[in-house]
Amino acid sequence: MSEFPLHLTIEWLKEHYQKGLTTPIEVINEIIARSNRDKAMNIWITPPNLDVIKPYLDRLESLDPSDTPLWGIPFAIKDNIDLKDVPTTAGCEEFTYIPKVHASVVELLVHAGAIPIGKTNMDQFATGLVGTRSPYGETHNAIRGDLISGGSSSGSAVAVAKGQAAFALGTDTAGSGRVPAALNNLIGFKPSLGAWSKKGVVPACESIDSVSVFAHGLGDALLVDQQLRFKDPTDPWSKEFPGPYASRPKKICLPKNPLKFYGSYEEDYKEAWRKAVDRIKELDIPIEYVDIHLFTKAAEILYSGPWIAERWAALGEFVDSHPHATHPVTEKVLRSGASDRYDAASLFHAMHKLQVLKREAEDLLSNNVLIMPTCGGTWTREQVRRDPVATNSHMGEYTNHCNLLDMAAIAVPGREATQKIPFGITLFSLSDQEGLMIEVADRLLKQSKNETNRNPVARLEEEMTYFVVCGLHMRGYPLEKQMIESGATFIKEETTSPSYQLVKLSGYPSKPGLIKKTDSGASIEVEIWKMPLKSLGKFTTSIPAPLGIGKVELQDGRELPGFICEGYAEHLAEDISQFGGWKNLQPLI
Template sequence: MNVKSLLQTLSIPKLKDKYERNEVTPEEVVRDIIERAQADKEYHIWITPPSLELVQPYLDQLQTMDRKEKPLWGIPFAIKDNIDLAGVPTTAGCAEFAYTPGEHATVVSRLIDAGAIPVGKTNLDQFATGLVGTRSPYGETRNALHPDLISGGSSSGSAVAVARGQAAFALGTDTAGSGRVPAALNNLVGYKPSLGAWPVRGVVPACASLDCVTVFANNLSDALLVDEAVRGVETSDPWSRELRRRSHALPEKICLLREPLHFFGPFASDYEEAWEEAVERIKALGVPVEYIDGGYLSEAAAVLYDGPWVAERWAALGSFIEANPEAAFPVTEAILRSGKKPEYDAAALFQAMHKLQAFKQKAHQQLENAVLLMPTSGGTWTRADVRENPIQTNSDMGRYTNHCNLLDLCAVAVPAGETKGGLPFGITLFANRENEHLITGLSDLFLYGGQYEVNKTTTTVAVCGLHMRGFPLEKQMLEHGASFLREARTAPEYKMVKLSSEPPKPGLIRTKKAGASIQIELWEMPLEELGRFAERIPFPLGIGKIKIEDGTEVPGFICEAVGEEEEDISYTGGWRNADS
């Protein structure tokens, strides 16, 4: 089967459909990828290129899997070469640094368990230090669409592998924008989850406190399928944390910067015009737009390379650099060595931390139920431009990305059309760490015209007993993504009984007789979690409508009439008093 005649670029749904129809096999796809990689050698995409020797064990493993239970069965993916694939050298773009891991990085292991096929390790700006894709002894990665231009970095090979049809998706990493800039320059979606949402165990650290694993894909839905496979806490990873991504929703507002934006490079005017067109498209979506003060974002971003945070890179790699003089790419070594400047002492670090904390608070206040929109990049460069001026060109590429992880934001870079000169142009959507569902919902609307109600993703839930704060079942509220809103009372129409269960718990019964006003707590829970939460509630309790003292009704715990015969404890005014 000639795969090229079927698929120029690879996407998860298309491949799965071809497999279901028996039009192509995973082995045929892999053989075609090998041919494509060999034909594209001058693009410098791979450090460990696709080969049957590497891939065959994973093809064999597919035969033992039930494809209906494996959402990524037979889907080929690429791995940035600072992420471990067992038995294959991890170089981080430096041959002298290379080691061969005995086990996969957590994200790689989860993808393989879901049926995905790793096909090779991709080129990168050495030690993930750069946004241009040219800082590698393995060659300058060329832009997938315009080979004389930069590919973006540091996840250069991963982005170009997807754009050139050599993987359906690819893993990158993102500390300062490396999972977003290459997406914009190669017309891809680049998804950067919230810090800690994807484990980083098995990833060579750049700045461990800021590093994220990311995904490049041809469309948003493919990226989110990968997210579903890899998201979740890894107990052996100290940076991992539980952050669920809720169903798509729209923000209450879209934020744009009040300050004029800076466009740069040989195509600056084209990029500015493309940005203005993107803004008009955004304003036509029907979501309110607000212009905000964003001057502090660049000040926050400067901490990463022009402040003490660069010392974290030196902490991770300094001993190797000192022990291996001239092993690193010259510009990379210069940047890493800047982290040992005497002025970057402990006091400077704490001063920067305190400044960042204030910036972080401001960002999270501005972006409460909102999404910030910016160009992913204000321009691009030829590879020759970067050779002539490697520091400033790279610095410009991070102008609208460097702040993201420092401020604990999530982000997705999406295509936004072309410049008048035919270059791909992209925008990035940012949100607070708990609001990934807002950037995905708005991206889906922008890209594909999805229809959603604004911010209708949660519901108030009234609890009156063991699910209240400080009681044993509060953990169930937290497990289902709920957050405490406030204390309240019911309308004076209720009877509270003490159920003879183990442990004892209250039952709230609405009565036509003289009733009492009972103390309750109001929590906000994701709508998608309410059904799963209700399934855990034992008879005779259930979820119904609770009338609160201001006359409104909200979902909450109610007790069936069979509880009428239990001990009446309405006189206590609430379970906290009855339980004390």
């Protein structure tokens, strides 16, 4: 049996399983021992238990590791996300129910071979950013025990940071999937709203709730994302979001306004942010300093506007009918949403104001990435007890705007503000441009001494390449099977730059050719796929002249490998550029 590292990662586990150096049952036994050792940290509500975990271990015997990307990987679940036959409490014992089925996200992970190991502690009803609002005890910080863990996904973050899970599911409404990441030196990935299903998740503020993931490396977080990204027909909030692919943004946006920091470590946080900005400037991406007041205005709407009434709509009946069951601070926050001031007119006023802010954010961040500190400060648990509302508010200074403005985010660990005082930054993108923040996060992690998962995206990209197709290899056409046989997966639909000619080549079956022009051209609809590099060579040999492989320029200026056509074919083929794509000329029947 191999000696276990302090931090469990998907990469380490896969490697050691493959080499026969450890087994899933050995990993689970180590996790149970660690959870018992750290019991006083209040990480778990339903801790790892072999009787509960054993059916998932036994199931691995019928699964092929090569077909199940998360085979044998242990993960933790925030206790507002359903795990079949295990109590869901949302941090409130009297709220407890036993779900008959998994939440959709849990079902997908189990299908991929992952092992659910337990339910983690949380700020009650996912209302809080500090990790102290739980009747199951205050979750301790993984780095320095007297500090707050961050919340509301407190136990999920600390479980990963203490090596009791390779990754963990949290939820994020106002920063709960990012603040605990920053305070425990983790990656916190919050996808675009609707990209991951919320079916089987206890709502906090349902219209802007999101499931999130904590991990030690960006590559691990993105592997989880690959399993969870789909449009769930059982979830009315679910949307179709193609998997993101890393790409360089035009600019990085940084705040030009002086930033506020709070608490005993205010000056340390200021200096940590200054140093983070210096490192961001080294990324060779243009910097623009922007006014962040629009994000502040959006954040104010979350708790000082009618969205707080959405929390009361979800939980008010329970709170009223179960006196003294709710944590006092949580109840105070929830009851603020029952106020008469939030009538229908105030809701529409807020919606209209928010829509203006959304448009401003879209104009500012199109093809760009915004970077801000993750937290406004940090505190000891004792300090939060003395002032629970103000400390929580300051904690969310740079997080609360995100979901209201329909943005995606990645929290990345930075260098310590001072000894054993964690600090982190968050990268934001528009909901349909997640790949931009992934690219910047990858560059920062490669640069950082705190990196714990060696060059995570680079590791993925060494094995895979993006590939542009424009004809018979697209989805639904006869040669799609060649893409699938090569191990390729569809990513998204795209459009080329307006510099191409599309021709219909002679022969049977009819197929198109994409020719780049130097003078004039058109934008052509294409598809982006991801293909294993080891398959590309064999795939290339099957391509008949005049087709070949080269770089295809996309509408946003990026260049990716893909099908191109030699220029001489222009004189032997029919120009079909006016159709704008092969699907418009040869639609599927």
